[in-house]
Amino acid sequence: DRPCVSSAGADRSLDEVVQALAQARELLDPIDTLIDRIEAANITVQGITIRLTDVPAGLDAVRDQLDSSNAQLADAKAQLDDGWAQYNAKKAEYDQGIAEGKNQISEGEQKLEEGKQTLTEKESELEEGKQELADAQQRLAAMEEYQWIVSPRNENAGIRSVSNVEDMMGNMRWAMASLFILVGLFVCYSAVSRLVHEQIVQIGTKRAMGFREREVGRTYLYFSSLAVVAGSLISVAIAVFLVQLVMNPTVIKQFDVPAYDPYFGALDTIALGGIEMVLILGSTWLAIHGLVRSDPVQLLSGESTANVKQRFYERTRLWGKLSLYSKTIVNNCVNDPRRVVATLVGVIGCTALIVTAVTLSSNVSRSLERQYGEVYDYDTLVYLDNDADEDAIRDTAMALYDHGISSVPVYRHSFQVRQPDGLRTIAYVVVPTNEEAFQKFYHVSEPLGDDGMVISRGFAEHVGVGAGDTMTLYEPTGRTHDVSVSGFFDYYLIRHEFVMSAAAYEKEYGERPEANVLLAEVGDARMDTLQRDLSQIIGFYSLVDDHSDASYAFDQLASLLNTVVGIYLGLAALMALMVLLNLDVMYVEEKKRELIVLMICGYSANEAKTYVKRDSIALTVLGIACGVFAGALSGSLTVAALEPLAAFFVKDFNEVAAAIGVAGAGLFAGAVLFWALRRIERFDLTDINRF
Secondary structure, three states, rough: OOOOHHHHHHHHHHHHHHOOOOOOOHHHHHHHHHHHHHOEEEEOOEEEEEEEEHHHHHHHHHHHHHHHHHHHHHHHHHHHHHHHHHHHHHEEEHHHHHHHHHHHHHHHHHHHHHHHHHHHHHHHHHHHHHHHHHHHHHHHHHHOOOOOOOHHHOOHHHHHHHHHHHHHHHHHHHHHHHHHHHHHHHHHHHHHHHHHOHHHHHHHHHHHHHOOOOHHHHHHHHHHHHHHHHHHHHHHHHHHHHHHHHHHHHHHHHHHHOOOOOOOHHHHHHHHHHHHHHHHHHHHEEEEEEHHOOOHHHHOOOOOOOOOOOOOHHHHHHHHHOHHHHHHHHHHHHHHHHHHHHHHHHHHHHHHHHHHHHHHHHHHHHHHHHEEEEEEOEEEEEEOOOOOOHHHHHHHHHHHOOOOOOOEEEEEEEEEEEOOOOOOOEEEEEEEEEEHHHOOOOOOOOOOOOOOOOEEEEHHHHHOOOOOOOEEOOOOOOOOEEEEEEEOOOOOOOOOOEEEOHHHHHHOOOOOOOOOOOEOOOOOOOOHHHHHHOOOOOOEHHHHHHEHHHHHHHHHHHHHHHHHHHHHHHHHHHHHHHHHHHHHHHHHOOHHHHHHHHHHHOOOOOHHHHHHHHHHHHHHHHHHHHHHHHHHHHHHHHHHHHOOOOOOOOOOOOOOHHHHHHHHHHHHHHHHHHHHHHHHHHOHHHHHOOO
């Protein structure tokens, strides 16, 4: 190491030297004075004798030497100052380097400590990762190999929903169309039969003039053909433009699809028109073929009145007690069976269509009410995490209890189910963990045994499954379980649900079911408050208002059905108007001569109306009664045909539909009869001479 010289000490020494030089200069002047005095003198200094005259020269030499020394001293001082400056600069750099080095050492030591800590953490993570890897390898070794489940498009839930509605509308189309066709055939037969009997003399004249049977019959067949063509064109126009324009908004709302153009199928129209032509011509031929084959002489004499044998009812005591007025009304009905049949068919058809339409609309809504009144005694599903333990179930049940809500835990899971036709659908399997408490919330008519499961009756009827049959359930892993069917229960929601006991589940799946859902009767409790409180519980997953969800699905279906029902009711009213009004007007015209005779004999117009309307009222009442029965039967069959695969609706007799059918048909028939009877008031009694 180099010796370190103090800068302050060096500066003091130089100052002293400078001060000494200054003092020496001050002494020179007196020395010059003394030189003259001591020039002649000799002095001895340290044993050396020096002449005084030689002293000035010596002093000059000393002065020169001193000046030279001062210059050297100044140069040395300058060099010394430069050296100190360089020293101080280097020392500053050195000190800065030392400080930076110390900082780097400190930072390095800190990073080293951090690195050691990170290394420790990573070593710990490495050990944890090794343990996780070992656990994962162990789980992988114990994991069951999954199997692929390939579902075609027609097993997709969205496609199935559209297909269900399509099937439902197709079933409704054939059910309602069959009823319309049946009524239309009867009306056509009655109308043509009545027409040919009104023209019996003209038919006899044609036969007497040499026309053959088929030539006479061909006239009425042409008439019916023209009616079929005209009716088909009108009906196609109504169906394509009016009906579809009414249905379009409903379908758009149901499926959230853009507006579509009215559909017109030329081949369908031609095929249906051909079928209608065959049926109508067939009914026309049945109405005329017997009459046109009769003897022309008999036809020219008009309708036969030769049969004057006493009828069986005329021999009863009751008949003898009737007035001549009442007897005439009864005989009018007996003597004119074509009118009786036509009137009955018209009234029965109108009543049956009303009862069928109202039954269809009402029974769908009643299905939801019956589900949540007779099958379910709960309205809400509280879902828990799959990993939720008994504490989560207990805490959630207690939280519900604090809100005044009772509940019961169950295991509920969706499975794919293979149908007998090979297709797969989704069904929910419900397994109670406490069967006694479960029966208070979920009413299953069949007991839950230790084997098999109880399935919804609608599913069994739709897919053709019977008691003792085996159904295949698919786990999410693709693993299958063949479970036998032990019984059935009524279930009315638009989904499938199966119930099996905990013992049966454990026997089939090899483990006890763990509850993951609470069935709760929430009632009028606030769902948002309940959701907020339950969300604080560890293990709570979601709160589902099952009743509201089911109501929404039924409302969507009801909106579609109500539109269709309204269309059918309108068509029923139109058909009844045309049939009944035509029959009543034709009957009044047919009885015009008799009515004029009655009024000439002193009967008032109201009494003449009574003569006509009593048998019409009796026929209307009889037709309404038969129509209610036919409508109830047709309604049950239509509801059954309407059911999609995922639904099972109420098919019981609907008293409200029957009452509406009676009231609607009665008011409609009464209004038509009232309109037809107004003609009697305008009869001119002199018209008797025209007959």
